[in-house]
Amino acid sequence: MNNRAAPRLGEPASLWRMRIVPVATVMIASALPLMLPLVANSPVLPPLGLLFFLCWQLLRTEMWPVWIGLPLGLWDDLFSGQPIGTAVGLWTLASIAIHYSSQRIYWRGFLHDWAIAALLIAVIQSLAALIVHPSAATGRVLGLVVPQIVISALLVPLFMRLTGKFDNFRLKRR
Amino acid sequence: MVRPVHRRPGQSRKAQYSLFAAYVIAVTGAVAGLLLAILSVVDPVGFAQLRLASQEITAPVARVSRSVIGSISGIDDSVGAYVSAGSQNRRLRSELAETRRELVATSTLQEENRQLKALLKLQETDKTALANGYLLTSTSTSSKRIALLSIGRNLGVAAGQPVRGADGLIGRVLSSGPSVSQVLLLTDVDNIVPVRRARDGLPALAYGRGNGDLDVRTLNIANNPFKPGDILVTSGTGGLYPPNIPVAIVVRRQDDGALARPLADPGKVDAVSVLRPYTPDNIEAQPAPAPPPPTAAGPTP
Numbered sequence: 185m186n187n188r189a190a191p192r193l194g195e196p197a198s199l200w201r202m203r204i205v206p207v208a209t210v211m212i213a214s215a216l217p218l219m220l221p222l223v224a225n226s227p228v229l230p231p232l233g234l235l236f237f238l239c240w241q242l243l244r245t246e247m248w249p250v251w252i253g254l255p256l257g258l259w260d261d262l263f264s265g266q267p268i269g270t271a272v273g274l275w276t277l278a279s280i281a282i283h284y285s286s287q288r289i290y291w292r293g294f295l296h297d298w299a300i301a302a303l304l305i306a307v308i309q310s311l312a313a314l315i316v317h318p319s320a321a322t323g324r325v326l327g328l329v330v331p332q333i334v335i336s337a338l339l340v341p342l343f344m345r346l347t348g349k350f351d352n353f354r355l356k357r358r
Numbered sequence: 359m360v361r362p363v364h365r366r367p368g369q370s371r372k373a374q375y376s377l378f379a380a381y382v383i384a385v386t387g388a389v390a391g392l393l394l395a396i397l398s399v400v401d402p403v404g405f406a407q408l409r410l411a412s413q414e415i416t417a418p419v420a421r422v423s424r425s426v427i428g429s430i431s432g433i434d435d436s437v438g439a440y441v442s443a444g445s446q447n448r449r450l451r452s453e454l455a456e457t458r459r460e461l462v463a464t465s466t467l468q469e470e471n472r473q474l475k476a477l478l479k480l481q482e483t484d485k486t487a488l489a490n491g492y493l494l495t496s497t498s499t500s501s502k503r504i505a506l507l508s509i510g511r512n513l514g515v516a517a518g519q520p521v522r523g524a525d526g527l528i529g530r531v532l533s534s535g536p537s538v539s540q541v542l543l544l545t546d547v548d549n550i551v552p553v554r555r556a557r558d559g560l561p562a563l564a565y566g567r568g569n570g571d572l573d574v575r576t577l578n579i580a581n582n583p584f585k586p587g588d589i590l591v592t593s594g595t596g597g598l599y600p601p602n603i604p605v606a607i608v609v610r611r612q613d614d615g616a617l618a619r620p621l622a623d624p625g626k627v628d629a630v631s632v633l634r635p636y637t638p639d640n641i642e643a644q645p646a647p648a649p650p651p652p653t654a655a656g657p658t659p
Contacts, residue, residue, distance in 0.1 A: 217499050218416045218420065218497070218506070219419040219420050221423050221494065222625075224503075225545060225570030225624070230499065253384070253387075257391065262408065263416065264497060265500040265504045266395070266502065267394075267396075267398035268395065268405045268408065269391040269396075269397075272388070272394070273391035273392035273395060274388075274391075279384070280381070312501070313501040315392075316399065316500070317547045317568075319548075324567070328569055
């Protein structure tokens with residue numbers, strides 16, 4: 185009875201926790217903006233779900249299969265207000281890009297991670313805005329998302345730290 | 359950082375195939391997703407029910423967080439207010455003085471109008487709201503300006519109904535679910551509202567800019583008649599929006615029209631009313647046509 189409660193030497197972390205924590209953080213972060221009582225006049229909040237998605241992939245490239253953007257992107261599309269399929273496509277292309285970059289750059293450092301995340305956020309948010317407003321002037325649509333891209337790029341290190349904390353929790357041995 | 363595992367799965371055929379299959383699934387899924395997105399831009403109501411179902415899940419949380427925190431009014435606004443406080447104060451004072459003068463002039467007109475209407479035995483058009491609710495939350499990460507309204511089909515809200523606050527027009531209902539509905543805000547890039555200048559009925563079109571402002575373009579491009587401070591109201595042209603709902607105030611002139619700011623800020627408005635859509639049936643059902651001076655000459659958008 186005593187043995188069951190106490191952690192055993194060499195026991196691996198809970199398999200369920202290892203799998204659920206990353207997916208749950210991304211899903212909660214995607215749904216969070218729609219739970220805040222904030223009626224915004226412009227895209228003011230950074231794309232929280234996308235930030236966690238990219239940070240997990242940059243931290244643990246091998247953790248998820250490359251198609252994980254399909255279900256997680258669909259979940260994000262349900263809450264983000266974008267037409268359904270936008271994040272499904274763009275997030276999956278982003279994870280393919282991250283897998284490719286991890287083959288190219290073996291010793292990826294913090295600055296590499298930051299640069300890759302910022303670049304991917306800029307591309308994804310711009311393309312998403314262009315997909316939503318196909319008939320509006322391109323320059324104006326891009327001007328709409330530039331502040332959001334800048335804020336998101338500056339927030340990447342913070343989200344890296346948060347992801348690291350969650351990763352420690354994920355792998356903690358009881 | 360630890361050197362990542364090499365991606366090549368070695369000699370195992372099974373591992374190689376499963377990696378290849380993962381890439382095939384990912385690429386096919388991504389392409390299909392993007393096609394789906396382009397399709398749902400063309401046909402926006404196609405997946406509305408799916409999205410509304412997910413918003414029914416978050417709505418209870420939004421209701422609770424709204425009652426706990428209260429509505430967070432536009433963050434961008436409050437930051438901007440500090441930056442331009444001095445010049446804004448000067449401008450507001452001059453506007454206030456001007457408004458007082460106009461108010462005096464308007465009150466005499468209103469009295470005259472009331473007497474004339476009493477003479478004509480005109481009835482006020484049906485301005486009662488279908489239902490009242492409040493804005494719960496909005497898509498604050500996307501460039502699409504959609505807000506979530508706290509009421510849905512349970513109170514008779516349906517797609518295409520105009521939504522207004524006490525100060526002016528908010529937008530229109532995009533789709534309605536069992537207990538929440540989506541409102542496309544006035545400032546969305548895809549929202550176009552036929553308006554007229556309150557002072558003289560000059561017809562114009564208001565286009566959302568997506569950042570909280572509106573572009574106002576007149577139909578007569580030759581001269582630019584707008585002045586800062588002009589009030590724009592809905593004209594009722596083309597149906598949907600009932601006439602004479604305040605929409606926006608002109609902030610400054612531009613090359614091809616004017617920049618206007620909505621009178622009702624959805625971030626600060628407390629309660630909103632859902633109105634009946636203004637259709638030709640409604641117009642004929644009125645006892646007498648609304649008196650349109652040279653105003654209703656605006657073409658349909």
